[in-house]
Structure formats: C-alpha cells, structure tokens
Amino acid sequence: MKRLIAIIVAAAVLVGLVLLVFVESPSPEKASATSGDTEVTSPSPSPSASAAVAAGPVSTATTALSRAVTAPAVRLQKLPQTFTKPVYLTAAPGDASRLFVVEKTGKIVIVQNGARLAKPFLDITSKVSTGGEQGLLSMAFDPQYASNGRFYVDYTNVNGDTRVVRYAVSKGDPNVANAGSARTVLSVHQPYSNHNGGQLQFGPDGRLYVGLGDGGSEGDPNHYGQNRSALLSKILRLNVNVSPVKVKKYAMGLRNPWRFSFDARTGALWIGDVGQDKWEEVDYLRPGAPAGANFGWSAYEGTHVYNSAIAASVKKSSLTWPVTQYSHSVGNAVTGGYVYRGTAIPALRGFYIFADFASGRVWAMKGPGGARSALSGADGQVSQISSFGQDANGELYVVSLAGSVYKIVPR
Numbered sequence: 001m002k003r004l005i006a007i008i009v010a011a012a013v014l015v016g017l018v019l020l021v022f023v024e025s026p027s028p029e030k031a032s033a034t035s036g037d038t039e040v041t042s043p044s045p046s047p048s049a050s051a052a053v054a055a056g057p058v059s060t061a062t063t064a065l066s067r068a069v070t071a072p073a074v075r076l077q078k079l080p081q082t083f084t085k086p087v088y089l090t091a092a093p094g095d096a097s098r099l100f101v102v103e104k105t106g107k108i109v110i111v112q113n114g115a116r117l118a119k120p121f122l123d124i125t126s127k128v129s130t131g132g133e134q135g136l137l138s139m140a141f142d143p144q145y146a147s148n149g150r151f152y153v154d155y156t157n158v159n160g161d162t163r164v165v166r167y168a169v170s171k172g173d174p175n176v177a178n179a180g181s182a183r184t185v186l187s188v189h190q191p192y193s194n195h196n197g198g199q200l201q202f203g204p205d206g207r208l209y210v211g212l213g214d215g216g217s218e219g220d221p222n223h224y225g226q227n228r229s230a231l232l233s234k235i236l237r238l239n240v241n242v243s244p245v246k247v248k249k250y251a252m253g254l255r256n257p258w259r260f261s262f263d264a265r266t267g268a269l270w271i272g273d274v275g276q277d278k279w280e281e282v283d284y285l286r287p288g289a290p291a292g293a294n295f296g297w298s299a300y301e302g303t304h305v306y307n308s309a310i311a312a313s314v315k316k317s318s319l320t321w322p323v324t325q326y327s328h329s330v331g332n333a334v335t336g337g338y339v340y341r342g343t344a345i346p347a348l349r350g351f352y353i354f355a356d357f358a359s360g361r362v363w364a365m366k367g368p369g370g371a372r373s374a375l376s377g378a379d380g381q382v383s384q385i386s387s388f389g390q391d392a393n394g395e396l397y398v399v400s401l402a403g404s405v406y407k408i409v410p411r
Contacts, residue, residue: 071364072347073376076398076406081116083109086399087198088138089389092145096392098175101405104135104386106155110175122153122167122177129156129193133216137198138387142240143206145169151177152185152208152240154198162188162196164210166240185238185245188231192216195256195274199336204267204287208238211271213256219276219307220298225253226310233297235260235271251285253295253319259336259354259387263287264394268368270352272336273322276301280334281322282354284368293320323368331356335385342394345410353378353396353408355385362398377411 088102099111106125110117128136134156142150149169157163164186170178185208190196195213203209214220214233224232228249235257237250251271260271267287273295275281279302283295299311302325326334337354351364353375362378362385365371374380382400389397389405398406 068371068373069366070373071351071353071366071375072345073411074345074348074408075377075411076381077409079111079405079407080114081111081405082403083405084403085135085386085401086403086405087135087386087401089387089397089399089405090139090141091390091392092141092151093143094146094392099389099391099397100139101389101399102136102139102153104137104401105130106136108136108139108153108177112175117175119176121175122179124153124155124179127155127157127163129158129160131193133194133196134160137196138200140200140202140208143202152200154200154210156190156193156196156198160193161190162186162198162212164200164208164238185240186210186236186247188212190215190232191222197254197257199257199260201261203237203262203269206241208240209250209260209269210236210238211254211257211260212236213254213258213274214297220255223298223310225255225296225298226294226314228252237291248291250291251293251295251320253293253297253299254283255297255301257336258334258357261336261338261390263339264341264390265339268339270336270339270354271295272334272354273297274333275328276306278302278328279304279325280328280331280356281325282334282336282352282365283320284323285320286368294318295320295322324365324372326356326372331359331361333357335387337388338390338396340394340396340408342396344395345408348408353388355382355388355398357385357401360385378408382406 085104086101087104090100097113101109106128107120108122110121136155139153152166154164166183167177168181170176194216197211197213199211201209212232214224224230233254234249235251237248239246254273256274257271258274269285271283273281281302296319298307299314305311335355335357339352340348351366353364355362360380360383362375363372364375382398384401386401387399396408
C-alpha cells in the first residue's frame with residue numbers, strides 16, 4: 001500500500017510539473033504583441049520555409065522566443081562642435097585620430113583629435129539637392145584606403161536622382177579630397193524626393209553595398225518593392241574593383257533602408273527599414289547569406305499585410321521577416337545602427353544599437369533572437385537621431401540632424 005501511494009504521489013508531482021511548464025512557457029502567438037513597446041515576434045514559418053532557412057536567406061531568428069538580455073547603462077558624451085544637419089559619421093580604416101562627419105547640405109568635415117578642421121574634407125554643395133530627405137547622405141572608405149586613397153559618397157543630385165561617386169584624397173593633403181577625381185559608379189533615377197535610402201557600406205566580401213528606397217511618395221505607387229527588375233527598393237552589391245563597375249541586386253522588398261551595417265566581427269547584416277503607416281522594422285541576414293532575400297515590402301509592412309493584392313501574389317514562406325518591429329505608438333521612423341564591438345564598454349559588446357528618429361528612443365538587442373530593450377542613458381536623450389557612427393576603434397556615436405554628435409561612453 002505504501003508503495004502504491006508513493007507511486008501515485010510521484011505521478012501527481014510529475015503531472016504538476018508538466019502543467020507548470022505548459023502554463024509558464026508562452027507560445028509565439030502569446031509572446032507576440034500588436035502594439036506598444038513590447039517585443040514583437042514574426043509569424044512562424046511553414047515547414048517548407050524552415051527547410052529554406054538552412055539553405056537560403058530566410059532567417060529563423062525571427063521565430064525564436066526573445067531572450068531577455070539587458071544592455072548595460074551608458075552615458076552620452078557630446079562633442080563640442082556643432083554641425084549643419086549631420087546625417088552620418090565614420091572613420092577611415094585604421095585611423096583612430098579622425099572622424100568624418102557627413103552634412104546633408106553637401107560637406108564632409110573632419111574632427112581630428114577632438115578639434116574640427118576649418119577646411120572641409122569635401123564640399124559638393126553645388127551638386128546636391130537638399131529638400132526633404134534629399135542631400136549628401138553617406139560615405140564609405142575603400143577597405144584599401146590607406147594605399148589607394150579612394151572613398152565613395154551617396155547623394156541626390158540637383159535633379160533629385162541618386163548618384164554614387166568615387167573620389168580620391170589629395171596627394172599633398174590627407175585632410176582634403178581631390179574634387180577633380182570624381183567618377184560616378186552608379187546612377188539611379190528617383191521618381192519622387194523621398195525614400196532615397198543612401199547608405200553605403202563595404203561588406204566583409206570587399207564589395208560596396210548601396211541602399212535604395214522604393215522611389216518615394218507613399219505606399220509604393222510604382223510597385224518597385226516586389227519588382228525584381230528595378231534597382232529601387234533594393235540593397236545593391238557593387239564590385240568597384242573592376243571597370244566597368246559590376247552592379248548586382250543583393251536584397252529586395254525594402255521601403256527605405258535608412259541605415260544598415262555589417263557586424264564587424266561576424267559579418268551579419270542589420271537593416272533599419274522605415275515603415276509606412278503603422279510599423280517600423282529591423283531586418284537581419286546571417287553572415288555570408290546569398291543574394292535573394294526578400295523583406296516583403298510593399299506586400300507587407302513588417303509582418304502585417306499592407307497591400308493585399310500584392311501579398312496574394314507573394315509566397316509568404318519565401319520572405320525574410322524582421323527580427324524586431326514596433327508600432328507607431330512608439331515611434332515612426334527607425335534609424336538603423338551598429339553592433340557594438342568596441343572596447344570601452346565590454347558588457348555592451350554584441351548588442352545591436354538602433355533608434356527612432358521621431359521619438360528619440362534608443363534600443364539594444366543581443367543578436368537577432370534577442371529582446372529589444374531601452375538603452376539606459378541614451379534612450380530618449382537625443383532628438384532627430386539621423387544616424388549612428390562608428391570610429392576606427394569600434395566605438396559608437398549618435399548623430400542628431402539638429403546639429404550635435406554624441407559618443408556612447410561608459411556610465
């Protein structure tokens with residue numbers, strides 16, 4: 001009898017534990033939120049989509065339950081200079097003494113050892129249209145800049161069209177570019193003045209990646225999002241080491257990829273794609289992902305159907321879903337950032353830092369399956385965050401279109 005009672009008790013305990021696990025473990029549907037500042041997961045893919053993940057660009061990270069790993073608190077250290085509508089910041093490879101700040105109005109200025117140089121590194125104000133979202137939007141140094149002196153800029157010309165142009169540094173002055181060295185490597189017509197993309201980044205493969213939005217207006221009126229033939233609504237991959245430059249489409253279905261970056265350690269690609277009416281999203285491609293990822297615009301805005309007619313023509317399992325998204329109750333213009341790989345804040349390493357231009361929110365998430373959480377000390381402290389920047393040591397900066405730049409430092 002005692003043995004029978006013991007067996008019954010043990011069985012009851014086991015059933016209780018199973019029920020407890022079931023109750024405490026949320027399903028992806030229950031973990032997902034529909035609005036607010038809660039982490040939003042993507043819909044679970046079909047079995048066929050899961051099989052495609054192993055071989056192709058569709059990410060499974062979006063379907064995993066978010067891991068709550070909180071980034072350390074930080075502090076923002078304001079640079080003493082004021083800039084004219086700064087939209088980007090970067091550094092030449094291996095050059096820890098200089099920061100290059102891109103001003104929307106057409107200049108690139110240098111901050112060297114904490115002091116702003118009087119003469120711009122490059123001034124192309126006469127070539128640039130600056131209305132609305134137009135302007136000089138970013139720059140990228142060739143990985144071999146130390147030996148070849150080449151760098152690239154992305155801007156909208158006086159007609160409002162995208163130009164990616166290569167320049168070289170002056171032979172006699174490392175702080176001044178040779179204005180006469182300009183060579184256009186990419187020209188793309190822009191039908192409207194907004195959604196120009198504009199980000200340039202060299203990838204771990206040595207290719208130059210170029211972000212382009214859907215051509216503008218609103219709602220993708222020309223349906224470039226799911227048009228595989230168009231250059232708009234894409235991330236392009238350029239081989240700039242051959243003549244003529246080879247241009248290939250790398251990813252599609254992007255509304256306005258306003259800032260993307262490669263993880264300096266892993267090579268993974270992170271993209272902040274600005275939403276339309278309701279949702280902002282961050283997209284992710286694993287290191288070495290082949291070309292062909294489709295992020296879904298304008299069939300979907302985030303994981304939500306935007307244009308039902310287009311969505312009906314798209315195979316849902318072929319899409320790459322965002323790793324995080326948030327509603328317009330939180331912010332309405334995502335600014336993509338960087339994975340921190342610096343040394344000043346060891347506990348921040350591996351966190352992807354991004355923001356919202358309109359609300360000033362700043363978040364951190366540890367890997368594509370990590371939960372999004374506010375970055376204490378930076379969240380809500382800066383208005384009009386137009387970009388993040390990274391120096392030669394991997395330290396990060398917050399750029400405000402209002403004119404200021406802040407370095408993220410330990411608290």
